[in-house]
Amino acid sequence: MTVSSFQPPARVLMGPGPSDVHPRVLAATARPTVGHLDPAFSAMMDEIKSLLRYAFQTENALTFPVSAPGSAGMEACFVNLIEPGDTVIVAINGVFGLRMKENVLRCGATPVVVEDDWGTAISLDKVAQAFRDNPGARALAFVHAETSTGVRSDAKALCTMAAESGALSIVDTVTGLGGIPVQVDDWGADAVYSGTQKCLSCPPGLSPVTFSDRAADVVRNRKTPVQSWFLDLSLVMGYWDGSGGRSYHHTAPVNALYGLHEALVMLREEGLEAAWARHDRLHHALVTGLQAMGLEMLVDEDHRLPQLNAVCVPEGVDEAAVRKALLDDYGIEIGAGLGALAGKVWRIGLMGQSCTPRHVTLCLAALEGTLARFQANIATGQAVAAAQRALAA
Amino acid sequence: MTVSSFQPPARVLMGPGPSDVHPRVLAATARPTVGHLDPAFSAMMDEIKSLLRYAFQTENALTFPVSAPGSAGMEACFVNLIEPGDTVIVAINGVFGLRMKENVLRCGATPVVVEDDWGTAISLDKVAQAFRDNPGARALAFVHAETSTGVRSDAKALCTMAAESGALSIVDTVTGLGGIPVQVDDWGADAVYSGTQKCLSCPPGLSPVTFSDRAADVVRNRKTPVQSWFLDLSLVMGYWDGSGGRSYHHTAPVNALYGLHEALVMLREEGLEAAWARHDRLHHALVTGLQAMGLEMLVDEDHRLPQLNAVCVPEGVDEAAVRKALLDDYGIEIGAGLGALAGKVWRIGLMGQSCTPRHVTLCLAALEGTLARFQANIATGQAVAAAQRALAA
Numbered sequence: 001m002t003v004s005s006f007q008p009p010a011r012v013l014m015g016p017g018p019s020d021v022h023p024r025v026l027a028a029t030a031r032p033t034v035g036h037l038d039p040a041f042s043a044m045m046d047e048i049k050s051l052l053r054y055a056f057q058t059e060n061a062l063t064f065p066v067s068a069p070g071s072a073g074m075e076a077c078f079v080n081l082i083e084p085g086d087t088v089i090v091a092i093n094g095v096f097g098l099r100m101k102e103n104v105l106r107c108g109a110t111p112v113v114v115e116d117d118w119g120t121a122i123s124l125d126k127v128a129q130a131f132r133d134n135p136g137a138r139a140l141a142f143v144h145a146e147t148s149t150g151v152r153s154d155a156k157a158l159c160t161m162a163a164e165s166g167a168l169s170i171v172d173t174v175t176g177l178g179g180i181p182v183q184v185d186d187w188g189a190d191a192v193y194s195g196t197q198k199c200l201s202c203p204p205g206l207s208p209v210t211f212s213d214r215a216a217d218v219v220r221n222r223k224t225p226v227q228s229w230f231l232d233l234s235l236v237m238g239y240w241d242g243s244g245g246r247s248y249h250h251t252a253p254v255n256a257l258y259g260l261h262e263a264l265v266m267l268r269e270e271g272l273e274a275a276w277a278r279h280d281r282l283h284h285a286l287v288t289g290l291q292a293m294g295l296e297m298l299v300d301e302d303h304r305l306p307q308l309n310a311v312c313v314p315e316g317v318d319e320a321a322v323r324k325a326l327l328d329d330y331g332i333e334i335g336a337g338l339g340a341l342a343g344k345v346w347r348i349g350l351m352g353q354s355c356t357p358r359h360v361t362l363c364l365a366a367l368e369g370t371l372a373r374f375q376a377n378i379a380t381g382q383a384v385a386a387a388q389r390a391l392a393a
Numbered sequence: 394m395t396v397s398s399f400q401p402p403a404r405v406l407m408g409p410g411p412s413d414v415h416p417r418v419l420a421a422t423a424r425p426t427v428g429h430l431d432p433a434f435s436a437m438m439d440e441i442k443s444l445l446r447y448a449f450q451t452e453n454a455l456t457f458p459v460s461a462p463g464s465a466g467m468e469a470c471f472v473n474l475i476e477p478g479d480t481v482i483v484a485i486n487g488v489f490g491l492r493m494k495e496n497v498l499r500c501g502a503t504p505v506v507v508e509d510d511w512g513t514a515i516s517l518d519k520v521a522q523a524f525r526d527n528p529g530a531r532a533l534a535f536v537h538a539e540t541s542t543g544v545r546s547d548a549k550a551l552c553t554m555a556a557e558s559g560a561l562s563i564v565d566t567v568t569g570l571g572g573i574p575v576q577v578d579d580w581g582a583d584a585v586y587s588g589t590q591k592c593l594s595c596p597p598g599l600s601p602v603t604f605s606d607r608a609a610d611v612v613r614n615r616k617t618p619v620q621s622w623f624l625d626l627s628l629v630m631g632y633w634d635g636s637g638g639r640s641y642h643h644t645a646p647v648n649a650l651y652g653l654h655e656a657l658v659m660l661r662e663e664g665l666e667a668a669w670a671r672h673d674r675l676h677h678a679l680v681t682g683l684q685a686m687g688l689e690m691l692v693d694e695d696h697r698l699p700q701l702n703a704v705c706v707p708e709g710v711d712e713a714a715v716r717k718a719l720l721d722d723y724g725i726e727i728g729a730g731l732g733a734l735a736g737k738v739w740r741i742g743l744m745g746q747s748c749t750p751r752h753v754t755l756c757l758a759a760l761e762g763t764l765a766r767f768q769a770n771i772a773t774g775q776a777v778a779a780a781q782r783a784l785a786a
Binding site for chain 2: 226
């Protein structure tokens with residue numbers, strides 16, 4: 001067996017994540033590794049916690065990145081807050097709500113499922129009814145920004161409902177953070193997890209999380225041990241909380257944290273509000289272009305995530321062939337539909353560094369040319385200009 | 394709050410890991426991120442699996458890196474193979490054996506502990522007795538290369554004993570892989586996990602694992618679901634097993650995997666036997682130098698890990714002050730004692746890229762100068778020359 005060094009192909013990442021990583025972040029990732037207990041590294045960890053508090057808009061002490069991808073961040077929230085026998089209301093309107101239910105089951109708890117159609121937002125009425133039917137529910141779990149459908153749900157209303165029912169709120173905003181307002185303290189959310197490879201534009205592999213004081217108390221007062229040693233907050237915090245000196249728990253992913261630090265510095269430089277406005281503006285330009293082509297969006301206008309655009313595949317078009325052509329001819333990656341939406345939608349990401357006029361323009365031009373080549377029934381020659389007019393407006 | 398880009402200090406990593414990362418691996422880590430389902434990335438994943446089979450000396454189909462540090466690799470072994478009510482014999486002769494016991498408990502299983510003094514190898518007789526006392530034990534868990542003490546135990550004998558008792562073997566070789574022989578098929582081991590930041594000299598963050606066909610059958614025939622969704626092998630393998638097309642499970646840490654690929658290519662170029670010989674040779678040079686200084690090793694000669702050297706702190710020396718001086722004056726990181734050995738030993742790593750004549754020479758010279766400055770009762774002026782003679786022999 002002879003294996004050579006891997007040279008990745010040149011790509012333009014416009015799927016559901018990872019997004020394009022800025023050269024500054026890549027360069028940070030490649031700085032020489034230091035020890036996970038090095039005093040200089042400890043100081044950087046403190047900066048990451050502060051920067052994450054800014055990104056999450058929270059004062060929560062318990063704010064840090066889990067040393068593994070978003071799925072592990074999700075699991076960290078459930079295994080720490082949920083105990084066997086608990087009842088958890090889980091709102092499902094896409095793949096990641098399903099995954100939350102799976103987490104509840106594996107904690108030995110009982111999920112009460114509130115379902116909404118994929119592509120629609122979580123119904124507040126249904127959740128309110130679920131709380132009336134299950135007054136002792138320990139938590140409400142829901143997805144703020146559903147990566148599988150491109151839907152934004154009303155996090156503040158849902159967290160408020162949970163708090164008023166004496167339940168914890170567990171919120172997935174893997175795709176939200178840095179792209180749309182994520183206001184943890186204003187929402188009154190108890191446990192919120194995200195990912196690095198979406199609107200923060202880091203390489204994948206870390207999951208920023210934040211826990212309210214109320215959630216921290218719940219962890220402290222558990223009756224049973226947390227089923228995961230690796231994700232046990234009471235242990236992890238001995239490492240991430242520098243106040244009493246750091247104690248070894250696991251070896252932190254040092255270089256990945258360099259990258260996250262740099263990406264958060266960049267977010268701070270741009271400013272959260274400016275980043276949100278950029279995502280919003282380019283999303284409107286993209287949608288204007290797609291609609292000028294005659295394509296339809298899956299999600300109604302009021303609930304669209306700017307950073308994740310689910311576009312309906314036109315009748316008779318081989319969706320996988322279109323994605324392959326975009327990748328082969330242009331190096332553009334867009335996402336397929338997941339689960340119930342497989343074959344029915346494309347997911348076009350405008351996340352972080354992949355949310356620029358050049359991404360929107362190239363994507364529209366490439367998609368139009370490709371669809372025309374596949375003889376899809378679309379209007380040609382108008383999409384790019386329409387998007388550019390929207391950008392200029 | 395104003396936060397600048399993080400510039401790590403220049404370090405020479407000679408602790409218990411991470412070790413120095415080669416510029417080739419750092420450069421690989423910084424290549425542009427591509428999608429975790431990109432066909433080019435999938436091909437690289439297949440190469441990683443092949444290269445890991447070489448490193449582990451196994452034909453196991455189920456061989457891949459867990460997307461999180463070694464502690465998560467440990468947990469992946471336990472949560473997949475152990476079910477509530479199982480009995481697991483756990484050999485403890487250091488910190489990581491203790492952690493294995495903790496994993497057994499969190500799986501709802503019963504640990505039967507076999508203890509040996511920290512700094513000594515696992516007693517085969519005691520384990521044999523434990524099997525006689527617990528004929529229905531589901532597994533034997535032990536640490537091949539104890540990072541907390543620098544002890545190597547007899548993995549082949551222990552795995553054979555487990556197999557003869559109808560039990561699975563779960564083996565920690567986080568510090569072993571790439572530094573000393575790890576021969577999974579020859580041992581007949583069932584589940585083996587490692588880390589990337591030791592003798593493979595990658596940044597921390599991934600945990601290579603391998604499972605025998607027998608272990609894979611046990612996973613398939615479980616009565617209860619795996620308690621971790623993130624680490625559930627039946628799901629993870631849908632992503633890592635390319636034979637039927639990859640299905641999305643979690644977003645792989647793309648850039649960290651670039652780094653692991655490059656490090657494994659480098660290991661292949663050097664050759665496993667050559668890497669083992671290098672660790673052995675430089676270990677002997679280091680020990681010769683330390684002994685010429687009058688320092689004592691914690692572990693008897695037959696059971697020392699070449700890559701992790703536990704050195705007894707001389708009477709009356711402030712061990713933390715010595716480590717701080719090495720770090721401040723020379724940029725050299727060595728490790729403190731852990732657990733029962735805190736304050737009693739230093740741990741000097743010679744792992745992967747940190748296992749070179751320049752590391753041994755610098756470390757001896759710096760340690761000698763520092764100890765002399767702290768007025769320790771040591772012989773001076775002889776350590777470096779003694780090590781150099783050992784290297785020349």
